[in-house]
Amino acid sequence: MSQTLTSSSQAVRTPAPARSPADRIAQWIPKLVLSPTLVIVVVFFYGFIFWTGLLSFTNSRMLPSYGLVGWDNYVRLFNNERWLVALGNLGIYAFLFIVICLVLGLLLAILLDQKIRAEGALRTIYLYPMALSFIVTGTVWKWMLNPQVGLEQFVQSLGWESFQFDWLVNPDFSIYTVVIAAVWQSSGFVMALFLAGLRGVDDSIIKAAQIDGASRFTIYTRIIIPSLRPVFFSAFIMLAHIAIKSFDLALALTGGGPGISSDLPAIFMYQLSFTRNQMGIGAASAMIMLLTVIAILVPYLYSELRVKKHD
Amino acid sequence: MASLNIENVEKSFDQTHILKGINMDIRDGEFIILVGPSGCGKSTLMNCIAGLEDVTSGSISIANQDITSVLPKNRDIAMVFQSYALYPNMNVRKNISFGLEIRKLPKDVIANEVDRVAKLLQIEHLLDRKPGQLSGGQRQRVAMGRALARQPKIYLFDEPLSNLDAKLRVEMRTEIKKLHQRLGTTIVYVTHDQIEAMTLADRIAVMKDGHIQQFGSPQEVYDNPANRFVAGFMGSPSMxxxxxxxxxxxxxxxxxxxxxxxxxxxxxxxxxxxxxxxxxxxxxxxxxxxxxxxxxxxxxxxxxxxxxxxxxxxxxxxxxxxxxxxxxxxxxxxxxxxxxxxxxxxxxxxxxxxxxxxxxxxxxxxxxx
CATH class of the missing domain: 2.40.50.140 (Nucleic acid-binding proteins)
Known part of the structure; x- marks a missing residue:
C-alpha cells in the first residue's frame, strides 16, 4: 500500500513535458482554418441583414442615407397596391407549388417504389430538372407557353384550331404558369426525398400488415405515408423557402407581368431597391420576407434540436 | 388451432433452388422449430407457410384445407418478426387492434381483445406509448401481443428473440414456452439457435441446403442424429x-x-x-x-x-x-x-x-x- 502511494506521488511530481511550438500550432490550426468562414458569415450574412434592417427605417432612396423615419417605410409598403398583389401572388404560388410538389413527388416515389425495371434511369430523369437553374427553366417554359410559338401554336397546327392556352399572357392566370414551371423543376427532388423515406420503411412491417389483412392501399394510407411524416416536414420546409425566395424563375418566365399580375415579393424588392430608387421601402419588404422565412424555420429548427436531445 | 401439412414444397428464385422438396406433417397444437445455419431455407419456408412468398411446386394445407394459393390475410395465421415490425406511427393499442379493425370487428370486441392480450403479456401500462418509446423486450411483447390478438389457427415466429440481449432472451424463451402450454396453439418457430430449439420444441426440424435433415423430438435429434451435420449442429460444445x-x-x-x-x-x-x-x-x-x-x-x-x-x-x-x-x-x-x-x-x-x-x-x- 505504502509502495503504491510512493509511486503515485512520484508520478504527480513528474513535471508535464513542455509544449513544443509544433504542438501549439497544431492546437491553433482548427481555429485558423475556421476563422475566415466565421468572418464571412458574420459580416456578409448577419452584418448585411442588420444593415438592411437599419435601412428599412431610413429615408434611403437611390443610395443609403441615414435619416431615420421610424415605421414610415413599412406603412407605405402595406399601402402599396403592387406589394399587396405580390403578397397575394406569393400566397397562391406558395400554396399550389408546395401542395402539388408534395402530392406529385409522393405519387412518383410510390410508383417508382414498386420494384420496376429501369428504376435508376427513371429516377435520374425525374431528378434532372433540379440540375437546371431557375433562369433556364423560366426561359424554356416561356417559349413553351408562348401562345405564338409554344404549346398553343403546336396543338393548333395539329388541327385543333380552337385550342387556347394563353395563361402566360393572361393577367388572371399568369401566376399559375410560374407554379407549373416551379413544380416541373422541384417535384423530382421531392420524389427523391420520399423515395429515400420509402426505402427506409422496414420490409417486415409491410409483411406484417399483409398478414393483418390490410390491402395495399390501406398499407400506404395508414402505415407507410404516416410514417413518412419527417420527410413531409423536411420537404415542406425546403419548398416553403424556395417559394418565398422565388425571384429568378418568375423574372425569366413572366417578368412579373403582364403588368404586375405575376409579381412576387422578391421581384418587388429588387425593383424598388435597385431600379425605382426606393431603397427604404425595398429594405422594408426584404425584412418582411426574412421574417416570413424565420417564422417557418424557427419551429423547424426547434423540433429538429429537440429530437436530437431526445436521442 | 389446426394441423399443418406441407407436401413436397419446392421454391426457387430463377436458378437458385432454396427449398428442395420439403415434407412435414405438423399435428394440432405442436410446437415445431425449424433450425439450421443461415441460408438453409428456414425463413423461406416460413414465408411460404405465411403466404408472403409463392411456392414453386408442392402444396400447403392448414386444417386439411389446401391454402397453397390463398392470400396471407385469408390463411388465418399470425406472425412475429425478428425486427418486431411494429407500425411506428401507431401506439401499442393501435398496433394490437389494427388487424382486428381491418377485419371490421365491432368496437367493444376489439377493446376486450386488446385488454385480454395486454393482461396476458403484462403490457397494460404500455398501451398508449409509441413503439419508439419502448425497450427491445417491450417491443417483443407487443409484437407477440399483435399476433395473439386474432387467435389465429397457427402462429409463426421468425427468429423472434435474436435481437434481444442474452438475459432477456432466456426470460422470453421461458415465457413463450409458458404461453404455448397455456394456449395450446400450433406454433412454427424459426431460429438458428440450437439451445432455443432444444428448450422450446415438441419436434425439431433441422434444415440444411433446402432439405430437412432430421425431423424429430429434441432428445431424439440430440441422441440419435441422422447424420454428421445434425450431430455437429445440435449441442454446445458440439459433438x-x-x-x-x-x-x-x-x-x-x-x-x-x-x-x-x-x-x-x-x-x-x-x-x-x-x-x-x-x-x-x-x-x-x-x-x-x-x-x-x-x-x-x-x-x-x-x-x-x-x-x-x-x-x-x-x-x-x-x-x-x-x-x-x-x-x-x-x-x-x-x-x-x-x-x-x-x-x-x-x-x-x-x-x-x-x-x-x-x-x-x-x-x-x-x-x-
Whole structure:
C-alpha cells in the first residue's frame, strides 16, 4: 500500500513535458482554418441583414442615407397596391407549388417504389430538372407557353384550331404558369426525398400488415405515408423557402407581368431597391420576407434540436 | 388451432433452388422449430407457410384445407418478426387492434381483445406509448401481443428473440414456452439457435441446403442424429468426431483409439449393430463431450465404460464444468469434467469414456451408420 502511494506521488511530481511550438500550432490550426468562414458569415450574412434592417427605417432612396423615419417605410409598403398583389401572388404560388410538389413527388416515389425495371434511369430523369437553374427553366417554359410559338401554336397546327392556352399572357392566370414551371423543376427532388423515406420503411412491417389483412392501399394510407411524416416536414420546409425566395424563375418566365399580375415579393424588392430608387421601402419588404422565412424555420429548427436531445 | 401439412414444397428464385422438396406433417397444437445455419431455407419456408412468398411446386394445407394459393390475410395465421415490425406511427393499442379493425370487428370486441392480450403479456401500462418509446423486450411483447390478438389457427415466429440481449432472451424463451402450454396453439418457430430449439420444441426440424435433415423430438435429434451435420449442429460444445478403425477383439467389434502412444480397444455399443459389420474399415466416431468425464467410480459397472489416460492440452472453465481438450488418434477431443477434477495443461488425467452413447458416421457421406 505504502509502495503504491510512493509511486503515485512520484508520478504527480513528474513535471508535464513542455509544449513544443509544433504542438501549439497544431492546437491553433482548427481555429485558423475556421476563422475566415466565421468572418464571412458574420459580416456578409448577419452584418448585411442588420444593415438592411437599419435601412428599412431610413429615408434611403437611390443610395443609403441615414435619416431615420421610424415605421414610415413599412406603412407605405402595406399601402402599396403592387406589394399587396405580390403578397397575394406569393400566397397562391406558395400554396399550389408546395401542395402539388408534395402530392406529385409522393405519387412518383410510390410508383417508382414498386420494384420496376429501369428504376435508376427513371429516377435520374425525374431528378434532372433540379440540375437546371431557375433562369433556364423560366426561359424554356416561356417559349413553351408562348401562345405564338409554344404549346398553343403546336396543338393548333395539329388541327385543333380552337385550342387556347394563353395563361402566360393572361393577367388572371399568369401566376399559375410560374407554379407549373416551379413544380416541373422541384417535384423530382421531392420524389427523391420520399423515395429515400420509402426505402427506409422496414420490409417486415409491410409483411406484417399483409398478414393483418390490410390491402395495399390501406398499407400506404395508414402505415407507410404516416410514417413518412419527417420527410413531409423536411420537404415542406425546403419548398416553403424556395417559394418565398422565388425571384429568378418568375423574372425569366413572366417578368412579373403582364403588368404586375405575376409579381412576387422578391421581384418587388429588387425593383424598388435597385431600379425605382426606393431603397427604404425595398429594405422594408426584404425584412418582411426574412421574417416570413424565420417564422417557418424557427419551429423547424426547434423540433429538429429537440429530437436530437431526445436521442 | 389446426394441423399443418406441407407436401413436397419446392421454391426457387430463377436458378437458385432454396427449398428442395420439403415434407412435414405438423399435428394440432405442436410446437415445431425449424433450425439450421443461415441460408438453409428456414425463413423461406416460413414465408411460404405465411403466404408472403409463392411456392414453386408442392402444396400447403392448414386444417386439411389446401391454402397453397390463398392470400396471407385469408390463411388465418399470425406472425412475429425478428425486427418486431411494429407500425411506428401507431401506439401499442393501435398496433394490437389494427388487424382486428381491418377485419371490421365491432368496437367493444376489439377493446376486450386488446385488454385480454395486454393482461396476458403484462403490457397494460404500455398501451398508449409509441413503439419508439419502448425497450427491445417491450417491443417483443407487443409484437407477440399483435399476433395473439386474432387467435389465429397457427402462429409463426421468425427468429423472434435474436435481437434481444442474452438475459432477456432466456426470460422470453421461458415465457413463450409458458404461453404455448397455456394456449395450446400450433406454433412454427424459426431460429438458428440450437439451445432455443432444444428448450422450446415438441419436434425439431433441422434444415440444411433446402432439405430437412432430421425431423424429430429434441432428445431424439440430440441422441440419435441422422447424420454428421445434425450431430455437429445440435449441442454446445458440439459433438467430437474422431476417425477410428473398427477391429475385431475377443469376439467383439471394437474401435482402435490411440491416446498418448497407447492404443486402447473400446467396445462398440450393443445398439449400433451395423458398425459391427464394418470390421477393418475406418468410420467416424461421434461422442459428445459430456460422455467423456472425470472418473466417477459408481459408473464403472455400466456397460461400455472405459478408463483412459490422456495429457491435457487446454482447459476452458465454464463455472459449472470445465472443458478439457485432449488428443485421441491425433485429433482434438473436448471432454466435460468436474472443475475440481480437471488437471492443468501438460498433466495426465484419467478420463471415463461412455461408449454406450457413441454413434458412428460414414467417412465420406457423413450419414449415420
Amino acid at each position: 467430437n468426431f474422431i476417425e477410428v478403425l473398427v477391429v475385431q477383439k475377443q469376439d467383439r467389434a471394437c474401435i482402435e483409439l490411440a491416446i498418448d502412444g497407447i492404443t486402447h480397444y473400446l467396445p462398440t455399443p450393443d445398439q449400433e449393430q451395423r458398425v459391427r459389420q464394418m470390421v477393418g474399415q475406418t468410420v467416424i466416431l461421434g461422442i459428445r463431450p459430456e460422455q467423456i468425464t472425470h472418473v466417477i467410480p459408481h459408473y464403472d459397472d455400466n456397460p461400455g465404460i472405459a478408463r483412459v489416460d490422456a495429457t491435457v492440452e487446454v482447459i476452458e472453465p465454464t463455472g459449472a464444468d470445465t472443458l478439457v481438450l485432449v488428443r485421441m488418434n491425433g485429433q482434438e477431443v473436448n471432454c466435460r469434467v468436474d472443475p475440481y477434477e480437471a488437471r492443468q495443461p501438460g498433466q495426465v488425467m484419467t478420463l471415463m469414456l461412455n461408449m454406450g452413447k457413441a454413434v458412428f458416421f460414414d467417412v465420406d457421406s457423413g450419414e449415420r451408420i
